[in-house]
Amino acid sequence: MTAFNVIPKVSKQPYHNAILTRLPTEWAPWPDDATSVNHDEALSTFVKRSRKKGFAWPKKPVAFISDPHADAEAFEASLIAAGVIEREGSHLCEYALTKFGKKAEIVVGGDCLDKGPSNLMMLRSLAHLYRLKADITLLAGNHDLRLLMGLLSLERDTDAGSQHLFVRMGKKVIPLFKEVFDQYLADTQWDKGLPSEQACRQALFPGNDWFENFPFYAAGFLTPEGIEREISKMTTKAQSFEAHCAKNGLTLTQVYAAAMKCRSLFLNKSGEFSWFFRRMQLVKKRGSFLFLHAGLDDHMAELLAKYGVKHANRAFKKNLMHQNLFSFYYGSLANTFRTKYRKADLPLTPRGAYVARRAGIQVLVHGHINQHFGQRVTLKNGLIHIEADITLDAHSRKNEGLDGYGVGVTLIDKNRGLIGLSCDYPQAKVFKPGRKGKLVEPAK
Structure with missing residues (x-):
């Protein structure tokens, strides 16, 4: 050698x-x-x-x-x-x-x-x-694009095909929201003009009928194995997402505020990270x-x-x-x-x-x-x-x-x-x- x-x-x-x-x-x-x-x-x-x-x-x-x-x-x-x-x-x-x-x-x-x-x-x-x-x-990468899909889903008309995309990001995205909240929002009047906590919950989570409707929406597009996998993953993520937020010191209202700040950082032309998805x-x-x-x-x-x-x-x-x-x-x-x-x-x-x-x-x-x-x-x-x-x-x-x-x-x-x-x-x-x-x- x-x-x-x-x-x-x-x-x-x-x-x-x-x-x-x-x-x-x-x-x-x-x-x-x-x-x-x-x-x-x-x-x-x-x-x-x-x-x-x-x-x-x-x-x-x-x-x-x-x-x-x-x-x-x-x-x-x-x-x-x-x-x-x-x-x-x-x-x-x-x-x-x-x-x-x-x-x-x-x-x-x-x-x-x-x-x-x-x-x-x-x-x-x-x-x-x-x-x-x-x-x-x-x-x-899939993690990068999952963030984009989640952010876009907050301000688009959602149906059974996309209303789960925010929570689908799962616990691995929560540290990003924590960083954004701490660096950009914590010392501001971040909650001014925000919806109620219940309204934030409704914006972030899929509707109660999503688990029933998604298999019919996705039929013929996803494989049966793919549909089963999505339902299984979302069952786990929907049940644990809020607990993971709390573990990181975030309420759902704070997560919503951080997500909206992410929209500004990543999706606005003047945002600090607007280059990321563009490039x-x-x-x-x-x-x-x-x-x-x-x-x-x-x-x-x-x-x-x-x-x-x-x-x-x-x-x-x-x-x-x-x-x-x-x-x-x-x-x-x-x-x-x-x-x-x-x-x-x-x-x-x-x-x-x-x-x-x-x-x-x-x-x-x-x-x-x-x-x-x-x-x-x-x-x-x-x-x-x-x-x-x-x-x-x-x-x-x-x-x-x-x-x-x-x-x-x-x-x-x-x-x-x-x-x-x-x-x-x-x-x-x-x-x-x-x-x-x-x-x-x-x-x-």
Whole structure:
């Protein structure tokens, strides 16, 4: 084994060096994953396809960081691990792009919100990357879009298809409302002009007849498994939402006030975070790699094959703000950031995978499914998936028995190949197929 040059060099910043001590200092060939059903086929398929004439690596190096979940510390540590930023001070948002960071593309794979210790600092750290004019792509994650759906549902005519979308966000969004209330409302006359607590409750919760009406509303659109799953999830969330608010020191009236403030912050053109949903994209294609939050289904594969990525992103933006919320959130566009390839999800069949490959999509790079031992490569119906959610946020890590905040990044580079860095795996995982399809040692 030899030291691998993707690990950032020792810095004058003590914080920087503290991050390096948590990262691997040696590389190893990308391992077969025994937890994957197709672990014996995924890498060999990757090798075979990567040596075909039509296969293309991204022209620029890509640093993929997914699912930071409101943990700005983990996010910035992962940017440092990628070698794209360096600290200029001891606080969050005090960083600059490195020489490598100025020539690389940074793809944030979605789920910037919920779970972690600070939603607002996470957003501000991301905003700093834009201020530095980094080449950055922000992808839509299910947690991010659930917030938007919940906020939109408060001021739209709601029916059985969408009146549950606020409470559907569940307990993981409550820390955001607590942060917003404390930072923007606590020292103001926040309750002036607000509806009564009972009126706030009616605005936030689905009606009493929702559980009876939703299965009929969704019939023919969702699978039976999908309908059953929604009813089950909403039963739990509706019963526990108010208790979780109280546990975080919020009444329903305060939650309503914080939600309306969020509408101003995120949806008004002058809002501090108005850029967040405006800049968001559904998918990004670089070479033969498609970057997205969760995965594909057959319909999305056909849409991408027929019309391309630009059309998919335009359709996403248009439907996001103007379509019926139910049709958007449970449709194929949203399945791209929601799917876990369950029976409840729209399916990816061998036919869809074939269509995607014919459209030049050989590899999906995504987050959404958190891992405890670094990134993994899998094969789903003949389509290669790089699963890159390595559990960054401290909240999830504590619940799942992992230490501190996470550090890691997935690097895709035509010269160095595929590199998986994670503080939870002892080596940097490296996949670099040679011209004859054999794995070769990466450049030092």
